[in-house]
Amino acid sequence: MPTPRTLAEINAKIRAQTVVVETAETFKQRAAESSIAAAFAAVDVVTTGTFEPMESSGAVLNIGHTDPPIKIRDCRLDGVPAYAGIGAVDLYLGASQPADSGPPGDNTPTKDRGGGHVIADLVAGKAVQLQATGHVTDCYPRSSLDTTISRETINQFYLFNPRNLYQNFIVGVNGGDRPLATYLGPLQPNLGNAVYANSGALSPLMNDPNLNVVGIGSRIFLGGGVGYVAWEGTQHFPLQKRLPNDTPIGPAATVALIGDAKQMQPQWVRGCYFKGYGPSLMLGIGLAIPLLNEAIACHCAVQDQDLVAPVMDFSIPRRVRPTFGLVSYAQLKSGRITLNGQKVRTAPLASIYLSRQVAAELRDWIAQGQFELTAPVAPLARDRAFLAQDTWNPQSGLRE
Structure with a gap:
């Protein structure tokens, strides 16, 4: 049996630029052509x-104090409302926040722009x-601000993104008789198309289930x-x-992520808009x-034919929708x-x-000694149940 590795040993190889690192697709092919044990012995990192829309994302900004100071209470960034309830000049801009068509106070959404585009x-x-208005106080006497920032x-x-990297998701279809605008994009009637979100x-x-x-x-x-x-998502x-x-x-595990946007690259951070639904990022x-041990390598060897997702009918406007069963990612x-005998x-x-380019760029960073790996300071929770916000019946004491 191949000898397990430590993270310190792998990082030492990264610093010496002797590490063997492969993208997930290359490693899976290696494991299929030889064996998981042989692939584990040959490769240190996968x-x-x-690259996908992640609407539960957003940016924290501190614009710096003005003179005289302002305590922002209502703010627009290129017409997109930003939350200002966390400090005098601290803002949180949500990726899925739509732009207003007018100045502060005019809340009519525009058609195709939002927080993701501003980010x-x-x-x-x-x-x-x-454009901001302030809450005038003795500490913060300024009442408005109109400027540009970069x-x-x-x-x-x-x-700071509250929910990214869904561990699996659903496949959306439309069994109804009219087109639907959804967070998966347009779904055509009568099972005209199927959209899947996960790569x-x-x-x-999926490689660390x-x-x-x-x-x-x-x-x-x-990005x-x-x-x-930063936390569980x-x-x-x-x-x-x-x-x-x-x-x-x-849909299973998720993570909350954090990173310095000043160091990010435009090709990996793009605003997008779903017609009839709204903006995203x-x-x-x-x-x-x-690859610390062979068990981890075994999970990294999983293939698309070994992964499945549920097909959900969006024509039923309920939290729990009818399903057409499971399909593999190889089929998708x-x-x-x-579905029901219909192609x-x-x-x-x-x-x-x-997505392949992201894996390849990260591979190159590691091979060139520019990116070392970190051990978690704490594990992600593995026992979280999923709670729905259903109607509370005070007579039965149950949610319905």
């Missing part, structure tokens, strides 16, 4: 990646208009810069039902998995699945092409 513009070094003219600008065998958390490697403090590739896992649900290979059959995220990536076209929400 890199994964995804992407700031990452790209562009100037953004800031990433170079503000103090802090970092992403499958490339996806970071039991969260043995990733945890709080794990260093990651985030072309360095980021970290919202809607973190590691208790999802799983296959014998430990991978979940639907496309992010490139990569996770490096140290083939371009067609069969249905499939398309990924994540860019498989750019």
Whole structure:
């Protein structure tokens, strides 16, 4: 049996530039052509990646104090409302916040722009208009501010994303008779198309299904810069039902991420808009998995045919929707699945092409000694149940 490695040994190899690092796809091919034991013996680190919309994201900004000082209470960045309830000149800009069509106080949303676009513009070094009104106090006598900011003219600008990197997700279809605008994009009636969100065998958390490697403090590739896992993500649900290979059959674990947006690259941070639904943020995220033992290598060898996702009918407007059963990611990536005897076209929400590039760029960082791996300071929770906000019946004492 191959000898286990330590993270310190792997990092020493990274510093010496003698580490053997492969992308997830290359490693899976190696394992399939030889054996998991042989692949583990040959490779130290596997890199994964995804590039997909992640609407539960946002940016923290500190614009610096004005003279006279202002205590911001209402703010727009290029017409997009930013939350100002966390400090005099601290702001939080949500990626999925739509832009207003007018000045502060006019809350009519525009059609195709939101917080994700403003975040992407700031990452790209562009100037953004800031319009704010203040809460006048003795400490903060200024009542308004109209200026422009950029990433170079503000103090802090970092992403803090409450929910990223879903460990698996759903496939959306539309069994109704009219088109639907959804967070997966347009779904055509009468099972006209199927959209899947996860990148499958490339996806970071699919390669660490039991969260043995990733945890709080794990260093990651985030938007072309360095980021970290800050906490479990919202809607973190590691208790999802799983296959014998430990991978979940639907939405499961998530992570909250943080990273310095001033160091990110525009090609990996892009605003996007879903017609009829709203704005979001496309992010490139990569996770490096140290092959500490053969069990970790076994999980990294999982193939698309070994991963499944549930097909959900969005024409039923309920939290719990009817399902057409499970399909494999190999079927999804083939371009067609069969539902009720009908051939249905499939398309990924994540860019498989750019997901591969994320994994490749992270591989190169590690091979060149520019990115060492970190051990988690604490594990992610593995026992979180999923609670729904249903109607409370005071007579029965139950949620309905």
